[in-house]
Amino acid sequence: MSRTFWNSLPSTSARRRRLHRNLQLESVEARNLMAVLTVDTVVDVVDAQDGATSLREAVIAANEVPVGEDARIVFDASIDGRTIYLSEGELFVQRSVVIDGLSVERGISIDASHSDADPNVAQGDGSRIFLIDDGSAAFRSDVQLLGLTLRGGDSADSGGAIRTAERLTLIQSTLENNHSMATGGAISADCDVACEALVVLDHVEIANNSAHEAGGVFVAGTLSAREVNVHDNVATVGAGGLQATRGAASIQLRDSFIENNHGGSTGGVLATAIGGTASVSILTSKFTGNVGSNTGGVMAFGAASDVTIDASQFVGNTSTGGGGAIFSNTTGGEAKVVISQSTFADNHGGSGGALFVRGTTSSSDVTISSSTFTANQSLRGGGSIAANTGSGKVRVEHSTIVDSQGSQGGGIWLATEALKMSNSIVAGNTATTGPDLWKGPHAADIQYSLIGNRKDTGLAAAPVDSPSSSGNIVGSAAVPIDPRLGALADNGGPTLTRVPLANSPVVNAGAMSLNDLPRSDQRRFPYVRVSGGRLDMGAIEVQATPAGSSAAAASSVSLKISEVNYNPGAPSPAEVDAGFAADDFEFIELTNISSEAIDLSQVAFVKVPVPVGGVIEDQGVDFEFADGVITELAPGATVLVVENMDAMQLRYGAGLPMAGEWSGQLSNDGELITVASLAPEYEVIAQFRYEKTWFPPTDGGGKTLEVRILAATNLSVSSSWSESSDEGGSPGSVSSEALVYGDSNNDGRFTSADLVLSFGRGKYVVDPEQPDSPSATWIEGDWDMDGYFTSHDLVLAFQRSVYEDT
Template sequence: MTRIFSPPLSRATSRDRRGRSRSARRRLALEILERRALLAGDPTAYLVNLASAVGAGSGVVGDLAYVVGRANADADPDGSVIRFDPAVFSSPQTITLTATLALTGTVGPIAIEGPGTDLLTISGDDAVQVFRVDTGVTASMSGLTIAHGHDASGGGIHNAGNLSIAQVILSENQVFSADGSYTGTGGAIDNRGILTIVDAAFLENGATGRQQGFGGGLGSGGAVYNAGTLSMTGGRFENNHAYGEGGEFGGGGGFGGAIFNSGMLTIADVALDANSARGAGSFVGQGRGDGGAIYNSGTLTLFRSSITGCVAANGDGGGIYSSGVLSLFDVLIAGGGAADGGGVSNSGTATIQGGTISHNQISGATINRYNELSDCSGGGIDNRGSMTIVNVTITGNTAAAPWGETKGRGGGISNSGTLLLDFATIADNTADEGGGLWTSAGPAVTMCGVSLLRNPDGGNVAVGGGGAFRSLGRNLFSDAPGVALDPTDLIDTDPLLGPLADNGGPTWTMALLAGSPAVDAGIAVDGVTADQRGVARPWGAAPDVGAFEADRWPTAFDVPAGTTIVYGTASTAVSGRITAGALVPPGDVAVTLDGVTQAAAIDPTSGAFTSVFATSGLHTSSSPYSVAYHYAGAVGFLAADAAGVLTVAPAPLTVVADDQVAAFGADPPALTARYFGFVNGDDPASLARPATLTTTAVAYSTPGRYPILASGAASPDYAITFVDGALTVAQPTSPHLRRRVAVVTSLYRRALGRSAEPAGLRFWLGRLDAGSRAEDVARRIWSSPEHHAQIRRHAGLGIGRPAMSGGRVDAWQGASRIGR
């Protein structure tokens, strides 16, 4: 685990087969990262090829219990290794036990190498303990699932030897206190020896203390009970529980929903989620539920781990309860709940260095063993011992008591012991008294470089009567607390703090925004050389106040998402603005358009910048063009990038057809056009398709105006508009000829039943001369192959009735001469 992020603080729940609430998350399957060498030398190998375990005395070769018995008796000093036949265990198999598999061989180490957590489950069938490792035994297990073990001490494994487990899932194992005993210990594992765990998952295990006569029972370590030495790296604990049962005259307690530690425990890169501890009561007294995730009365050290959504239902320490020695490094504790200490409850000696305590809560008065109401304390942390906090963010925690005669004290921290705070950020917590920090009479609080702000209900700091509060200076308060302060403390000051977010480092932080008065307002403290994220302190002239050292301000661009120019625009100014909160970063912005990068100087007052690009060569067909903005950063300012687009719109172009005049009987002149709007030196040859000019007029068209139509021209760089022209066919110069044309045209149209002149008419009209007879014209038209059929169909429409001979006109009856 390299980064730990704030988890969701609520989740849907379902019930397991025992009716317990559990998170609606997918069951975890561990990935086998590598096959670890657990044995050296040349151990004796044993092969399990049966999915059964009928007992060491069965004589069934290949049976798991038989093979374990052989390994125990092996005299090889290099030890023995138990493997599983891949032909049998290529698909998921469950070996169900009727008796505990005891590892007793002390001559050499014993290794059990399973095929994988998804292929092999060894089950106690909710009746027997799965494994027991005796004193003097060195053993290892990997690649298997241990499930449904049942005992009073270690449902899955009881270890008194030296045991290593890797890539193992332990699920739904249970312990219940035995007859005559008040305590059930270690739902999955009870460790009294030396235990090393790598990449293991503990899922839905439980420890329950049964009622014993008049007294209640104790459940300790829902997943793990450690009274020896335990080291764990990687893996997770999810939905484990430790419950106590009440007796007739006494309550029962649940301690350590996931882990109970009275020995030496070191944990790194582990996630603990949705674990719980709960006590039960009687009419005489109430049992406690302490340590929703971990109960520590020994020595506990956590590195880079997360504890989320864990609850001590009616006790202390939703995440951790510690009466021993506690050290937390880069740990997230979030979403927990308890009667006192929603995140952490400490009555021993504790150090919290780096990390985040967020969104934990205490929300009700405790019913103690005497059935009296008492105040609840410490939404995030309840300290009753000795505690040192360095580079920690404490935010969003709540201490609220619903009863009128009780109060919730210390939304962020409640202190009734000795508390030292260096470079902490305590913000946005709430309580009835001391929204940020509450300390009772007598105990001492010493703080330096701490930021307390926006803890609205109950104020940032509240001190009980006679409580000792000592400021070493350089603290920041968003109000004016009623305690003695150092002259260097800042009061009624807004530090310009950002929200809880991933600002780098192993846990989330609240960044100082640009212009924050907390910057360089602290003082150096011996041994503190970095902030919560690991950023070196000081970055500037002096350390910053709080858990966050503003090494560089985040910068942000304000640039247009899109800009549009017209094709042919000679140059374009690309502009924007860059700021870092209330500050303006120094230097230049690199602006890139169409592969060309230019430096734009930043105005030191406004943050504005402009870069002018030559854009005449940009074409619509390649549009839009990307515009990239890059700020490389500077001392105190982070780099930033932004993007936009430049769109090139077509330029307007008008094509105007020139007006023309034609003499009657002559072919129309060449049609021409003029162009208005060419840019960049373009001309008609630059168009993708040239303009087309057309007219319906011909040489012998009836005199008048005929449109010249302009069309066809196309180019992606131009939006083209067409303006039509006109061709004027002049009247014939002879009045005599003009009248003949009119008469023949009229006859022709009547004959064909058309309103327009067919192209063939111009030939016949061209042969008219003075004195031409209508019948001659009609005969010529009739004889034309082009129009013969039409004239034939429409004969007798006012141009006479022809006399036919061999399909040709012999005479044209009733025809008259064309006017004189």
């Protein structure tokens, strides 16, 4: 698994070499001192005379580390993979600390069942594992738990395993078989009413926990989770899995599995906002078998609600009230729902078998694109989709809504001002009123779509061989039209889909114009949106299985960030006249430093949540190369992702290797930039944090950041960069100087003169992990950019085969 983006952890071998030290002060890049405490016994005891350090003693010692110093707890190899049974109750953490179970190969388990009089019954008579509270309402500590398994917590109040009033990050950890009589079977994060709690989960499993409210995780504020597996959690009220609530509540989830959770209101994920906006963002995740009274999968409820679902799958979720998979509800504000490239199958709901949206007193919008709804069932209206959005609009584009059942509107039920549908299929659904579509008296703009049964739609019949003037194919109750789709199956891409069969009437029946179409069908790149010259109706385009790229997959070794223009110089008069501002000239350049072509189709710039000053900020930009015009990068070639392609062409001329425009904007103050591989699993390829203080001319002065050595491993230090020699930098090209390893004297060659210069500085060290080693940070010898000039730098330099002996 890839390491998380907001922590910079030492290597495994480096951590092992530190384990013989119990408490020591270390120098770190931020110039703070670090207290490192090593736990070397699994006994839960406080005994200053026993010669060992227990976890409880390490936590107590960490709490006493002076302000201004960092604290880290690691574990000795002698207890690698073992379980610490708490017999003395919860561990009280009162300051910022890292508890690092990744300091040993197999991690560390902590079990609270020995503090429970009856560990076989979850009744609140035991103890949680961690209580985290620094006692200050004005300051939020940062606590990070890494490589831990937490089980056996049984708390009479909030937080079965963890209760926190501080910012909490968990990485590569498991929380299982914990219970709370109040909120959060695994985690409860809350603070006073003036603040919002922050919880970040990365590669975390939340399993078999239970609580009165929020069986898995409860957060009074914002929850950000990546690659989490949340399953088999139970709550009496609220969410079975993950829940966020506050004046404004937010849940951000990607690359995750939410399965078989049972909740009073919501089975999977719930965001409730009191007086504010409830926001839920789901990316490339799967919800299966979740059960709740209002919805099985995802619910957002507040004065306003905002739900975004992308490239995700909802199968077999159940509710008796709202949507079987998703329920977006407001108390009088705007309900906004955007669903793209996702599948909803075999979900069961009270209103809306898959989706129910309610925002009745203000404009509310629902947009569904390149998605499949099939075999869903509703007790009332909307076998797949039900929307009551007042004066808002519902848009359905390039989607398939079939074989679902409801009492009214077997496919879609609408109580909304207007429906706009294009290039879609709504057929094979059943209901007493409006078998496929019920929209009441409201307007509908339907184009190039197949409606299997026109009953109660107001549409005229239009057979396959004689579409309507709007390009629609419309059947009737007497002669319904079958779209002829294959069964739901894995046809490529991140979700299950239904592909049109041979002789399907939807093939080459979509809009004749090829303008403003998505680049791919629901399955994403390389599955194109148009094959055979004309668009197919529905979510899937019939096409041969695309051949895989012969190019190599991108990696942290081959693909490098080489230039960044985060705060461009002021535009010229001609650029101003063309309507451009300084920010329009922002760009990031990547370079292929390998000898093979790189496949970029699964590479993306991604925003990542970063705790900053009491809030979580999404830092960086979003751009998937699969949606751009460059998906393969030749050896030594560069590619640009930009703010504005027209602006770049005006300033730098035609011919720039621009893949496309990102979503978002680079901060002028510095932020984290992340490039990741999206498949076969999410993995960070390149990541660094730039600072505006590094080179003032790059902060609005017209210069750009250019990397000094392309293969540098640490770009988050100023010594890895220089300001560009040219105004505006050199997008699309890499200076030859940046490619010469070992060139200490900057003469463009690696010779013995460079070695003499490097060793003459007296900075060479054998092992930077040894406490007696000097601080070696001289950039001219530090060719791997790890902060030291060591034998590894010499190996890298000579491996480049650029040494000249004369």
